[in-house]
Amino acid sequence: MAQEESGQTSLEITCQEVVQWASAYLDEHVGDERKRHIVLHLAICAGCEAYVKQIATVRDVVGLLPKAVEQPLDSDRLRQAFAARERRSSPAGRRV
Amino acid sequence: MxxxxxxxxxxxxxxxxxxxxxxxxxxxxxxxxxxxxxxxxxxxxxxxxxxxxxxxxxxxxxxxxxxxxxxxxxxxxxxxxxxxxxxxxxxxxxxxxxxxxxxxxxxxxxxxxxxxxRHTTFSAFESFNDDTEEAVDPSRFHQSGEWAGHWALPPQPWDDQTPEKLLASQQAVNAMNRAIEALPPTLKDVLILRDVEGVEAKEVCEILKITETNLYVRLHRARERVRQAVETYLGGC
Structure with a gap:
């Protein structure tokens, strides 16, 4: 917790605010002033440091989850439609 | 159509x-x-x-x-x-x-x-309010006093091997997938586009017609729900 790590009686932003800004902070979508407050807070707050690391882990792991290979139910119909489009837009059938 | x-x-x-x-x-x-x-x-x-x-x-x-x-x-x-x-x-x-x-x-x-x-009621239509819902349970923070807004129940750190452990465990993968599938559409859309598909933030906003502020509010709440699923999984290991 911030108070245990720092021994201070106040911080410029609360843990709840750091939590709220965690994803924007990780994506570097916070202003310079807010970023400075968050960096200082993280340096002295083990709880928030753990939390922000966990959100970063979730962000990274979600992108690595195995993806099922999906194909349309009616691929043939799509291919036929695609081929028909080509016939329509070929020089003989193309609009001028 | x-x-x-x-x-x-x-x-x-x-x-x-x-x-x-x-x-x-x-x-x-x-x-x-x-x-x-x-x-x-x-x-x-x-x-x-x-x-x-x-x-x-x-x-x-x-x-x-x-x-x-x-x-x-x-x-x-x-x-x-x-x-x-x-x-x-x-x-x-x-x-x-x-x-x-x-x-x-x-x-x-x-x-x-x-x-x-108009004809059906089902949970997929769970609404989501960008302004009022808290990402993390407010009871985990001190509600009053000198330390109001600071952790009362801070998260326990995960070790450095956690990403590999999560991806190697079918149970953990299932838990994360269930958490993602259970998200309301407004949260699921941003998580899939930004974190699963890796679409840049500006393009996600363009696709969903939302501001970057909305994007990060939603993205963070989505990530937090997945984080909770991981926390529960790790707590039960």
């Missing part, structure tokens, strides 16, 4: 008549996308297969958040691909190809979802 009579603009799927058959001068397309569109317009079936394979899974996953079941989601995405085929010659490249395709799907899925909702 009669796709033969419906065209979609690049700003998100509203019907409109576009006349140009070439890419606009101010195109935002990458060289790779321009190459792909050239191949598609030449009628190269392999290019179309590549496009479908690349995006179909994410389109289905997102569509399922807006409609009653997988069968309807399949129909929505099938209609989306038909609209893409029909609109290919009118696509001007003012948005990325992906933004255009996902915009069409969201328009169709929402339209279908709204029509179904």
């Amino acid at each position: 009669n796709v033969a009579t419906t065209t979609y603009t690049e700003s998100g799927g509203h019907p409109s008549a576009l006349e140009s058959v070439s890419l606009s001068i101010g195109t935002v397309l990458t060289y790779a996308e321009q190459q792909l569109i050239t191949r598609l317009r030449k009628g190269e079936e392999r290019a179309f297969d590549e496009l479908v394979t690349k995006h179909h899974g994410a389109l289905i996953r997102m569509a399922m958040g807006h409609v009653a079941n997988r069968e309807v989601a399949e129909e929505v995405v099938q209609d989306t691909w038909m609209a893409v085929i029909e609109g290919l010659d009118r696509f001007e490249g003012r948005s990325s190809l992906r933004t255009w395709i996902f915009g069409i799907m969201i328009h169709k899925a929402k339209d279908r979802g709204v029509r179904e909702k």
